[in-house]
Amino acid sequence: MSQKILVIEDDRTTADFIVKSLTGEGFVVDHAADGRDGLFHATDGSYDAIVLDRMLPGMDGMAVLAALRAAKVATPVIILSNLGAVDARVEGLTSGANDYLVKPFAFSELLARLKLLIAKPSGGTQVETTLACEDLEMNLLNRRVTRAGQRIELQPREFRLLEYLLRHKEQVVTRTMMLEGVWEYHFDPGTNVVDVHVSRLRRKVDDGFDKPLVHTIRGAGYMLGKAG
Amino acid sequence: MRRGFFQSTTIRLALALLLAQVAALALGLTVIHRFTAATILADARTAAEVARDDFAEEYRQEGEAGLVRAIRDRLAARDDRNFVVLLKGPGGVPLIGNLEQWPATLGDKERWRRISLFREGGTAAEEMGLVTRRLDADHVLLTGEVLEAQVQLARASQAAFLYALAAGILIATVVAALAAWILSRRVDAFARAASAIASGRLDARVERDETGDAFDRLGTSINAMLDRIEALVGELRMVTDSMAHDLRSPVSRMKATLEQALGRTRDPNATAALAAAIDEADSLHRLLDTALEISRAEAGIGRDQFARFALAPLLDDLAEVYGPLAEDEGFAISVDAPAELEVVAHREMLLRALSNLIDNALKYAGGGSAIRLSAARVGTDVELRVADDGPGIAEGQIGEAAKRFVRLDPARGGSGAGLGLSLVETIAHMHDGRMAIARADPHGTIVTLRLPVAA
Numbered sequence: 016m017s018q019k020i021l022v023i024e025d026d027r028t029t030a031d032f033i034v035k036s037l038t039g040e041g042f043v044v045d046h047a048a049d050g051r052d053g054l055f056h057a058t059d060g061s062y063d064a065i066v067l068d069r070m071l072p073g074m075d076g077m078a079v080l081a082a083l084r085a086a087k088v089a090t091p092v093i094i095l096s097n098l099g100a101v102d103a104r105v106e107g108l109t110s111g112a113n114d115y116l117v118k119p120f121a122f123s124e125l126l127a128r129l130k131l132l133i134a135k136p137s138g139g140t141q142v143e144t145t146l147a148c149e150d151l152e153m154n155l156l157n158r159r160v161t162r163a164g165q166r167i168e169l170q171p172r173e174f175r176l177l178e179y180l181l182r183h184k185e186q187v188v189t190r191t192m193m194l195e196g197v198w199e200y201h202f203d204p205g206t207n208v209v210d211v212h213v214s215r216l217r218r219k220v221d222d223g224f225d226k227p228l229v230h231t232i233r234g235a236g237y238m239l240g241k242a243g
Numbered sequence: 244m245r246r247g248f249f250q251s252t253t254i255r256l257a258l259a260l261l262l263a264q265v266a267a268l269a270l271g272l273t274v275i276h277r278f279t280a281a282t283i284l285a286d287a288r289t290a291a292e293v294a295r296d297d298f299a300e301e302y303r304q305e306g307e308a309g310l311v312r313a314i315r316d317r318l319a320a321r322d323d324r325n326f327v328v329l330l331k332g333p334g335g336v337p338l339i340g341n342l343e344q345w346p347a348t349l350g351d352k353e354r355w356r357r358i359s360l361f362r363e364g365g366t367a368a369e370e371m372g373l374v375t376r377r378l379d380a381d382h383v384l385l386t387g388e389v390l391e392a393q394v395q396l397a398r399a400s401q402a403a404f405l406y407a408l409a410a411g412i413l414i415a416t417v418v419a420a421l422a423a424w425i426l427s428r429r430v431d432a433f434a435r436a437a438s439a440i441a442s443g444r445l446d447a448r449v450e451r452d453e454t455g456d457a458f459d460r461l462g463t464s465i466n467a468m469l470d471r472i473e474a475l476v477g478e479l480r481m482v483t484d485s486m487a488h489d490l491r492s493p494v495s496r497m498k499a500t501l502e503q504a505l506g507r508t509r510d511p512n513a514t515a516a517l518a519a520a521i522d523e524a525d526s527l528h529r530l531l532d533t534a535l536e537i538s539r540a541e542a543g544i545g546r547d548q549f550a551r552f553a554l555a556p557l558l559d560d561l562a563e564v565y566g567p568l569a570e571d572e573g574f575a576i577s578v579d580a581p582a583e584l585e586v587v588a589h590r591e592m593l594l595r596a597l598s599n600l601i602d603n604a605l606k607y608a609g610g611g612s613a614i615r616l617s618a619a620r621v622g623t624d625v626e627l628r629v630a631d632d633g634p635g636i637a638e639g640q641i642g643e644a645a646k647r648f649v650r651l652d653p654a655r656g657g658s659g660a661g662l663g664l665s666l667v668e669t670i671a672h673m674h675d676g677r678m679a680i681a682r683a684d685p686h687g688t689i690v691t692l693r694l695p696v697a698a
Contacts, residue, residue: 029495120498121502121521206568206602206605211568215567
């Protein structure tokens with residue numbers, strides 16, 4: 016069963032690129048070129064996620080979002096914006112968006128975030144006590160991490176980083192997603208701080224084992240899981 | 244440093260008012276004094292002249308003996324204790340009178356002389372006005388009045404002047420203070436609006452009282468000016484936003500094209516080139532981002548997101564995030580901040596500023612080994628410091644460092660377009676604070692942010 020995505024974007028090149036790339040990933044994609052049209056499509060509620068440009072002719076992206084939420088449509092929305100400033104992000108998130116992406120974005124970033132939004136369990140609030148990937152196990156209660164039964168000692172932040180990766184295993188996570196999810200940094204420091212953290216974690220998790228679990232995805236970010 | 248008390252316009256105005264009032268008072272009292280004194284003098288002169296004419300008539304009719312008798316009677320009558328008389332007989336001998344002797348400087352045809360003399364039995368010289376007349380070859384007559392009233396008047400005037408002055412100063416002070424207060428109150432309305440504007444609240448306006456007076460008219464025109472400024476800033480913001488739109492969209496498309504190409508090729512050379520081009524597109528994006536961030540922070544956008552938070556955890560976080568990277572570059576990051584120090588500030592922006600500073604230290608403090616992050620409370624200000632022990636900036640280049648698009652040593656290369664420190668400074672301004680760069684002792688760089696944000 017393929018998932019349906021609605022793309023509301025007025026810039027043709029960007030829209031074409033998103034639609035083509037998402038279709039290539041196996042999504043069913045509809046496109047609306049202005050706010051009114053987009054809102055009309057979105058209100059039927061059959062989409063798994065909506066990609067919404069902030070600056071739109073006719074009806075502004077934020078107005079579309081407000082109208083959607085007012086109509087009790089809970090479809091996850093990811094905002095695309097040229098306004099990189101921090102306050103624009105906050106404004107987007109407080110007015111009901113689920114995520115926020117600043118142009119120019121890498122498609123891999125959009126894809127990673129979309130998958131995350133769609134995969135999010137809608138109601139399941141059961142408390143997890145262990146996370147695992149292959150032979151790597153993390154006990155959230157006593158904060159022990161083992162691989163193939165061997166104990167791995169982690170610093171608190173390394174623990175949180177690994178926890179983040181485990182919660183999104185088999186999914187590509189980007190550097191900015193990690194900055195937001197692990198460190199709550201909502202800007203890109205522009206240096207390779209994340210890479211250094213990941214490479215340290217990788218040494219502890221993968222060194223001495225045949226099958227590496229931490230993978231670098233070129234041009235996108237990282238992924239925890241089976242080789243691929 | 245404040246300038247002196249007397250340089251204050253309000254105080255000067257009050258003093259000028261006070262001086263004017265005292266001067267007016269002095270002038271008024273002097274005029275009254277003069278007129279009164281002139282009248283008293285005229286009375287005295289008339290009395291002297293009348294006595295002289297009476298005695299001359301007496302002498303013409305009764306001769307020397309008659310005149311002496313008349314003078315004696317007059318002196319005995321004591322009806323005028325200020326009366327002065329002296330009759331000089333043959334050989335210049337005083338015949339009768341209440342002066343001890345004929346004053347040497349006095350001629351025999353004086354029309355009105357004021358002179359200080361001793362009266363008979365007097366203990367002090369008294370100011371008197373005199374007239375003289377030669378009665379015949381042997382006799383000369385002197386009559387006059389001691390100017391006692393004149394002296395009393397002078398004393399009274401002096402006292403009156405002092406009392407009036409004291410009261411005048413009191414009234415003038417009150418009036419001056421009142422005037423200063425009224426003025427200050429009106430001017431404060433302008434000051435409030437101006438400082439609100441300066442701190443970025445562009446919708447602030449001068450409160451008007453609708454009286455249509457000069458202040459009210461000034462307020463009207465200042466408000467008109469502020470409307471214009473607000474409109475211009477709004478336009479500027481729109482221009483930067485649409486510039487972002489216009490500049491980023493091509494970058495976005497370029498990056499998309501590159502990514503698609505990257506996905507299609509297996510050629511390792513092409514892959515490397517495409518990856519490098521994507522990196523460049525990312526740097527371009529960050530540069531646009533930073534430039535936009537600066538112009539928006541300069542316009543005071545984001546002030547509504549000030550919140551209260553503790554500094555120590557923020558610095559610890561930074562040290563933790565940058566720790567591994569710093570270690571790889573040969574630095575150790577240490578934090579020194581009191582646990583209870585809280586600020587009301589834009590957390591993200593502060594984080595950004597400090598990140599930039601740590602980044603700079605990592606890039607430019609090559610050879611150093613320590614980066615110190617510290618925070619301290621200084622009065623109601625907070626001082627945030629990022630210090631390294633690298634080679635430091637040359638003394639002459641410190642001023643250049645914060646300029647936009649300036650890179651002190653182009654040979655060092657690296658990413659960034661010299662916007663880093665400029666953004667840090669703008670973030671300091673956004674918090675009404677300032678950034679200072681100094682050389683550390685014996686070497687290294689200290690960047691200090693002093694912000695009036697202590698909670």
